[in-house]
Amino acid sequence: MAERTRVLTGFRPTGPLHVGHWAGNVGNAVRLQNEGYECFYFVADWHMLTTHYDRVDELPAFVEGLVLDLLAAGIDPERSVLYRQSQLPQVAELALLLGMITPLGWLERVPTYKERLRDMAERDVANFGLLGYPLLQTVDIVIVHGEVVPVGEDQVWHLELSREIVRRFNRLYGDVLVEPQALLSETPLIPGSDGRKMSKSLDNTIELGADPDTIRARVRSFVTDPMKIRRGDPGRPEICPIFALHGTFSLDDVARVEATCRTGELGCVDCKSLLADHLIERFEGFRERRAVLGGTPDLAKEVLASGLERVRPIATETIEAVRAAMRFEG
Ligand code: SF4
Incomplete structure (x- = not known):
């Protein structure tokens, strides 16, 4: 340029x-x-x-x-x-x-x-x-x-x-x-944990610097498709906040998540766990750098x-x- x-x-x-x-x-x-x-x-x-x-x-x-x-x-x-x-x-x-x-x-x-x-x-x-x-x-x-x-x-x-x-x-x-x-x-x-836009003022966020346990707990607290009660029930990823996050942070897995959610093969507990894995990995570098900077x-x-x-x-x-x-x- x-x-x-x-x-x-x-x-x-x-x-x-x-x-x-x-x-x-x-x-x-x-x-x-x-x-x-x-x-x-x-x-x-x-x-x-x-x-x-x-x-x-x-x-x-x-x-x-x-x-x-x-x-x-x-x-x-x-x-x-x-x-x-x-x-x-x-x-x-x-x-x-x-x-x-x-x-x-x-x-x-x-x-x-x-x-x-x-x-x-x-x-x-x-x-x-x-x-x-x-x-x-x-x-x-x-x-x-x-x-x-x-x-x-x-x-x-x-x-x-x-x-x-x-x-x-x-x-x-x-x-x-x-x-x-x-x-x-x-x-x-x-979307945040309540399905509304993720926003600090709505207290529905996952912080970039959160430790892995906190990320897992936060992801577990997210609402999902209310019609999908247990594994085996077919889900509607298009209305699910967890799927929206997969679409941004789990690109390698998003097609599989969508397909297996719809068939019911994938349960929400495993789906959330997979998302948490991706978020933890994606922001590991951020967490490490932030910890060092915080001490300066x-x-x-x-x-x-x-x-x-x-x-x-x-x-x-x-x-x-x-x-x-x-x-x-x-
Ligand atoms: S399986 Fe995943 S995408 Fe489908 S409803 Fe449950 S959390 Fe949402």
Whole structure:
């Protein structure tokens, strides 16, 4: 790649990374870095507040844990710029300015806003920050001139909104912001133990760093096809969360699992055990690296400080151009 394309992705520090992250944005982030993209990856700690504003005591540990998880997953801070969103005040200023030109209706139409409200109905998250989440995402992208953003089919809406906001800004004030493009990436929907999307907030995850016994226990707790009670009963893999995980993590076995589930030859206990074997093997390297990194004091802080040095000049240049375009200079 002669001119490296700049790619941007953020990770919310809400707890340890899980296999749903790996199948989605973490695995993609590692792959794009290894394919030679110019990668800007950030700890989205302001985004964390949209749903976890009442858990800030955990923030320092979550931020450190996330950085170490990303390093263990294969993010190389020499090749990728890894930084912390809240250490760039330029992001907050640009969010305020873009908020002035973003119609409320655009934000209200984003489907994930209503989904979040529904999924977290027991918690009080119907706040301005959650509604404005896609606007802040837009700022994250444009503050570093992000050219492409890896998104799954379900996030295309967010990026389309970002493009709309950028176009509106550029129409009003001049051609200052780069309009990002979607890099459609495979992000298979990984269900959690209750069959809903795997999510830390739903407490249905399998953590990447979990030890083998914990992985086995977690996999055993998964719901399966409710019509398949015992071995011999024919199953319906298409509705089974365990089969969905096999589809991502047990590629060598997935065809056999599907066939023998349908005939009833395979029982759910053995099927789960097979999945646990694959997960334990797949993430063994992660567990080992993570254990070593966890014993290196201040590593996360040093990585973030170095990332900040690299991203700050770019963010400063962007906000200065925006201020000038909006007549806030001088
Ligand atoms: S055999 Fe496997 S795929 Fe089939 S229902 Fe049981 S756990 Fe699911």
